[in-house]
Amino acid sequence: MQKNSFVPGRRVFLVSAGSVVGSKEKKGPLGSRFDFSGDDRFGKETWEKAEAEMQRLALGIALRKAELVDAELDLLFAGDLVNQCLPSVFGLRGYRIPLLSLFGACSTCAEGLLLGALAAGSTVRRAAAVTSSHFCTAERQFRMPVEYGGQRPPTAQWTATGAGAFILSSSLRDARRTDGDFVLEITEVMPGCVVDRGVTDAANMGAAMAPAAADTISRYAAGGGSLEDALVVTGDLGAEGSGILVDLLRAEGIDIGKNHRDCGLELFDPEKDDVHAGGSGCGCSAVVMASLFLDDMKKGLTGDILFVGTGALTNATASGQGESIPGVAHLVRFSPARRSDLREEGSQ
Amino acid sequence: MQKNSFVPGRRVFLVSAGSVVGSKEKKGPLGSRFDFSGDDRFGKETWEKAEAEMQRLALGIALRKAELVDAELDLLFAGDLVNQCLPSVFGLRGYRIPLLSLFGACSTCAEGLLLGALAAGSTVRRAAAVTSSHFCTAERQFRMPVEYGGQRPPTAQWTATGAGAFILSSSLRDARRTDGDFVLEITEVMPGCVVDRGVTDAANMGAAMAPAAADTISRYAAGGGSLEDALVVTGDLGAEGSGILVDLLRAEGIDIGKNHRDCGLELFDPEKDDVHAGGSGCGCSAVVMASLFLDDMKKGLTGDILFVGTGALTNATASGQGESIPGVAHLVRFSPARRSDLREEGSQ
Numbered sequence: 243m244q245k246n247s248f249v250p251g252r253r254v255f256l257v258s259a260g261s262v263v264g265s266k267e268k269k270g271p272l273g274s275r276f277d278f279s280g281d282d283r284f285g286k287e288t289w290e291k292a293e294a295e296m297q298r299l300a301l302g303i304a305l306r307k308a309e310l311v312d313a314e315l316d317l318l319f320a321g322d323l324v325n326q327c328l329p330s331v332f333g334l335r336g337y338r339i340p341l342l343s344l345f346g347a348c349s350t351c352a353e354g355l356l357l358g359a360l361a362a363g364s365t366v367r368r369a370a371a372v373t374s375s376h377f378c379t380a381e382r383q384f385r386m387p388v389e390y391g392g393q394r395p396p397t398a399q400w401t402a403t404g405a406g407a408f409i410l411s412s413s414l415r416d417a418r419r420t421d422g423d424f425v426l427e428i429t430e431v432m433p434g435c436v437v438d439r440g441v442t443d444a445a446n447m448g449a450a451m452a453p454a455a456a457d458t459i460s461r462y463a464a465g466g467g468s469l470e471d472a473l474v475v476t477g478d479l480g481a482e483g484s485g486i487l488v489d490l491l492r493a494e495g496i497d498i499g500k501n502h503r504d505c506g507l508e509l510f511d512p513e514k515d516d517v518h519a520g521g522s523g524c525g526c527s528a529v530v531m532a533s534l535f536l537d538d539m540k541k542g543l544t545g546d547i548l549f550v551g552t553g554a555l556t557n558a559t560a561s562g563q564g565e566s567i568p569g570v571a572h573l574v575r576f577s578p579a580r581r582s583d584l585r586e587e588g589s590q
Numbered sequence: 591m592q593k594n595s596f597v598p599g600r601r602v603f604l605v606s607a608g609s610v611v612g613s614k615e616k617k618g619p620l621g622s623r624f625d626f627s628g629d630d631r632f633g634k635e636t637w638e639k640a641e642a643e644m645q646r647l648a649l650g651i652a653l654r655k656a657e658l659v660d661a662e663l664d665l666l667f668a669g670d671l672v673n674q675c676l677p678s679v680f681g682l683r684g685y686r687i688p689l690l691s692l693f694g695a696c697s698t699c700a701e702g703l704l705l706g707a708l709a710a711g712s713t714v715r716r717a718a719a720v721t722s723s724h725f726c727t728a729e730r731q732f733r734m735p736v737e738y739g740g741q742r743p744p745t746a747q748w749t750a751t752g753a754g755a756f757i758l759s760s761s762l763r764d765a766r767r768t769d770g771d772f773v774l775e776i777t778e779v780m781p782g783c784v785v786d787r788g789v790t791d792a793a794n795m796g797a798a799m800a801p802a803a804a805d806t807i808s809r810y811a812a813g814g815g816s817l818e819d820a821l822v823v824t825g826d827l828g829a830e831g832s833g834i835l836v837d838l839l840r841a842e843g844i845d846i847g848k849n850h851r852d853c854g855l856e857l858f859d860p861e862k863d864d865v866h867a868g869g870s871g872c873g874c875s876a877v878v879m880a881s882l883f884l885d886d887m888k889k890g891l892t893g894d895i896l897f898v899g900t901g902a903l904t905n906a907t908a909s910g911q912g913e914s915i916p917g918v919a920h921l922v923r924f925s926p927a928r929r930s931d932l933r934e935e936g937s938q
Contacts, residue, residue: 246664246688251599251712288911316594317781325673325731326905327693328913331784335916340594340781342701342920343903345675345693353690357705364599364712382907383673433665433688436679555691557674559730563636565676568683572690 247432250363255417259532260303264403275533296405297333321350352551374405375523400517406528422540438568448483454569456490472546477527478506480520505530595780598711603765607880608651612751623881644753645681669698700899722753723871748865754876770888786916796831802917804838820894825875826854828868853878
């Protein structure tokens with residue numbers, strides 16, 4: 243079995259992250275941690291334009307925190323759930339930065355971070371990864387018109403309204419500008435294979451994605467990757483998918499039960515927020531990673547994190563043609579480094 | 591002005607390419623050069639499944655030519671024009687290779703080659719880039735039902751039915767297995783910025799994309815990139831966009847007139863094939879590069895090629911909301927190396 247994990251060719255630092263959310267997410271348990279929030283229109287005429295605006299804002303916030311201007315970034319990786327990634331294109335076209343757009347469904351945040359780390363780990367100095375989702379654009383596109391008020395089964399997840407931006411750099415000088423006692427690095431990445439277990443229920447994305455997450459994590463472990471010293475953070479399996487993942491891995495002799503969190507279960511309150519199996523969407527893992535998990539790591543509250551971004555690969559035409567819903571899961575390992583250790587390495 | 595071009599961190603070779611086309615493309619001027627052709631269904635029930643099958647076949651052909659099996663590839667970059675890149679996912683899910691899917695509209699072939707070169711130029715040993723388009727899936731998605739028989743204005747392009755796969759490797763041993771007197775390398779890449787000149791005519795993608803191609807080429811030249819010793823191959827501006835590109839560059843003092851070819855103008859016969867302004871779609875540049883241009887380079891018939899893949903970033907919702915159509919263009923520089931020179935460098 244292939245491991246296919248890659249260590250960046252040189253150190254890659256997370257310089258800053260920006261998070262922008264809608265009103266429901268702001269009212270949730272992580273509300274106080276986000277950088278910016280708005281209503282679900284962000285002053286625009288359409289939901290699609292609102293989603294684009296969230297991407298623009300998230301990158302702007304990340305740039306400001308990093309004390310950089312757009313011309314100092316070499317490359318953007320961006321994506322969302324909308325057909326042809328247009329919120330990314332329209333949201334980021336005002337920045338004069340080369341753009342490579344991606345589609346990995348809800349795994350797109352991890353896909354962007356993975357590619358950003360590969361790029362900054364070789365010849366690209368700085369790259370950013372930006373992703374978003376919006377409840378209303380996703381409903382319009384994948385499910386029913388929002389006005390229809392269709393009932394949602396307990397396995398359904400709630401697409402988060404939010405955008406996250408992450409600035410990666412190979413420069414020690416950039417890394418020193420970050421806040422917190424610890425500087426964050428991406429130390430390993432592993433792209434995932436498409437895994438199709440024949441799930442056809444579009445209201446149960448957790449079941450479609452969990453086998454892909456299990457495949458990536460077990461390939462990582464089989465190749466010698468260390469799980470024991472790291473928190474496994476999936477994004478976004480929700481309650482249904484998280485249970486399946488833990489069971490699938492246990493059957494392979496891997497126990498992540500006590501060491502696993504899921505972005506979809508952190509963003510909303512399962513009792514109060516009426517989101518059924520939890521949050522989803524590539525904005526969900528983006529804003530939860532950008533705020534909760536990476537902030538905690540900067541404060542020294544967590545060790546390594548294996549961020550496993552999961553995506554369900556489907557569209558309305560494929561569902562109508564009776565296709566199953568394959569999943570994919572990409573792994574990004576974040577590691578904290580003491581700021582004082584960084585200083586000792588001299589300047590760049 | 592930023593150059594933002596990147597030289598791979600180590601030599602990246604094009605080991606093989608596979609091309610699969612539909613019946614109309616097979617009857618065109620390049621028909622005899624393609625590896626495989628079928629009708630527009632490829633034995634499948636739907637056009638979407640046919641497009642997926644073309645991707646599967648193209649990668650299989652490229653693997654066979656490279657004398658590799660799927661487990662020997664580390665990474666796939668793949669994309670197409672369909673919502674959520676599903677032909678790529680369904681076509682390639684049978685291969686057990688990690689998949690990162692991309693959306694760059696018709697620029698996706700160049701985007702995949704660019705990322706493949708960045709990856710193989712750092713810590714990834716081998717990567718493949720696979721892209722496709724299908725006339726009928728694209729019409730269904732971006733324009734009118736095919737059965738409607740809508741009239742097409744002279745500026746409209748014809749989305750090609752085809753898929754191309756390219757295998758890139760950092761291994762000299764792999765490079766030696768390629769056929770031809772010359773071994774091909776990717777020696778430089780430059781991702782493009784999104785350029786929006788306010789074009790809103792969905793039947794004139796050439797006009798939407800040409801400013802992006804001009805932007806990328808002029809940034810490349812301004813940063814010291816050499817145009818004089820290279821053939822500029824755009825994909826796919828068609829007749830309308832090619833004329834605009836030449837004019838835009840001439841206004842900046844750059845004359846590519848005699849040194850420019852366009853994949854969209856090579857695939858079909860402008861007199862016989864009734865394709866108006868020429869071919870388009872990310873399958874068009876993929877199959878024309880995989881057959882005509884890179885084959886000629888392997889025979890020593892051309893020097894360096896600057897492949898500038900162009901994409902028009904739009905969808906049906908954005909058009910309905912009155913949005914303009916931004917363009918993007920990514921540059922990939924192919925250079926031939928004499929096989930005999932390669933041998934002298936010893937084995938890897």
